[in-house]
Amino acid sequence: MRNTRHLSDLIARHAPGDGTHCTALPRLRFIRSGKPTLPMPAIYTPSLCLVAQGEKEAQLATRRFRYDPANFLVAAVDLPVIGAVTRASAEEPYLCLVLDLDRTALAELITAHADAVRDSAPLDLGLMLGQSTQDMLDAACRLVTLLDNEADVAALAPLIERELMWRLLRGPAGPMLRRMAAxxxxxxxxxxxxxxxxxxxxxxxxxxxxxxxxxxxxxxxxxxxxxxxxxxxxxxxxxxxxxxxxxxxxxxxxxxxxxxxxxxxxxxxxxxxxxxxxxxxxxxxxxxxxxxxxxxxxx
Missing domain, CATH: 1.10.10.60 (Homeodomain-like)
Structure with missing residues (x-):
């Protein structure tokens, strides 16, 4: 997808070396790896993981979740997982955008648009995959682009973060996130x-x-x-x-x-x-x- 390439270029510019890179936005960070990694334990907090390039696998108990540019990962609660980058190279490193989910903003969106956000699925695992859409990738690109202008970050970042959470609420992750917010x-x-x-x-x-x-x-x-x-x-x-x-x-x-x-x-x-x-x-x-x-x- 066109936006995937654009997002990978943006992340690479803000994450020039391997590791986790914080940003001027408290809830936004980038992860880069120039090679596959050993399986490592980590706590996945409530967040959206949107991969721009490469692939990663997260294992929770006996279930495995592979996420890549076509599939995002979203967590609703703190979960102990074993994670490993499975596809990456120096030429095409693993690049991932991680956005921590704002429970208060989620609750406000749900309250304001109750008719558009349904909760019909049974209680299930607090970790799931979903298909990355052009709308989500476009919003992610606009969010990262804001980092080049401090005034834009303060004024517009909360709006784009809410847009990304709205896209999640309107998709398969919606029921899980609705329960998370309540x-x-x-x-x-x-x-x-x-x-x-x-x-x-x-x-x-x-x-x-x-x-x-x-x-x-x-x-x-x-x-x-x-x-x-x-x-x-x-x-x-x-x-x-x-x-x-x-x-x-x-x-x-x-x-x-x-x-x-x-x-x-x-x-x-x-x-x-x-x-x-x-x-x-x-x-x-x-x-x-x-x-x-x-x-x-x-x-």
Whole structure:
């Protein structure tokens, strides 16, 4: 598509090297990679990922999502995924626009245009693919172009961000995002429990306590939590713990046992066993592999 090439040129200009590049817009950033990458854990926050060039795969539990210039990825809640750039080269690097979704703006759009935004689908995973359209790509190009003029950014960026969210609301992702914007829906209550887990992952907690926080029965909470995240509540917490332990070992040089203790594990053997199940290698060997590959810690 014509706009895909234009968007890739714009992103490449603002992201001259590999890595994540923040912009003058707090919710907008770019990701570039000149080569395929190892599978790395990351937390996908509520956001739109619009690829201009290359391809990436995100794995959530047992499901895999491949997104490229033809297909965007959108997340409605914080989700622990394993992500890898699968198609990229120095000549044609992976280039991606990431726009964090503004829950308040989404709620305003839904309230103002209730008749045009329907919610008819059952509760499902909080991560999905959709087909990139010319309208979306055109809006994305106009948003990136604003970065060249500070006055335009302040005046026009909120309007174009709302336009992109409107395009999402009017498409297959609409029902999921409508539930995300409403705190009193089941997805909204699951989101509240997820936020607590992310802030308190090292603390002991039971499913019953999490369900009470969400205002749901334990059985209903467990069912809906798994539907949204693909994981049980305690398995979700384990993923968060293990990702943080990996970061502590890579960036702060902690030994495996100390990193496990810092994130809430009292048993080094349990920590090592669960780490290997998620990352494929025991902690020390995994960190050595990542350092030799020059791979940075996950965000």
């Amino acid at each position: 705190a009193d829906t089941r997805l909204g209550r699951i989101d509240q429990a997820i936020a607590w887990l992310r802030d308190h992952f090292a603390e002991p907690v039971s499913v019953e306590q999490l369900a009470e926080r969400a205002g749901m029965s334990a059985s209903a909470f467990h069912e809906h939590f798994r539907a949204v995240t693909g994981l049980s509540p305690l398995r979700y917490r384990a993923q968060i713990r293990l990702q943080e332990a990996r970061r502590l070992m890579l960036t702060e040089g902690l030994e495996a046992a100390n990193a496990g203790f810092e994130v809430g594990y009292n048993s080094p053997s349990q920590f090592s066993r669960e780490y290997g199940q998620v990352f494929g290698l025991p902690p020390a060997r995994d960190v050595t592999r990542l350092r030799e590959a020059g791979t940075p810690a996950a965000a």
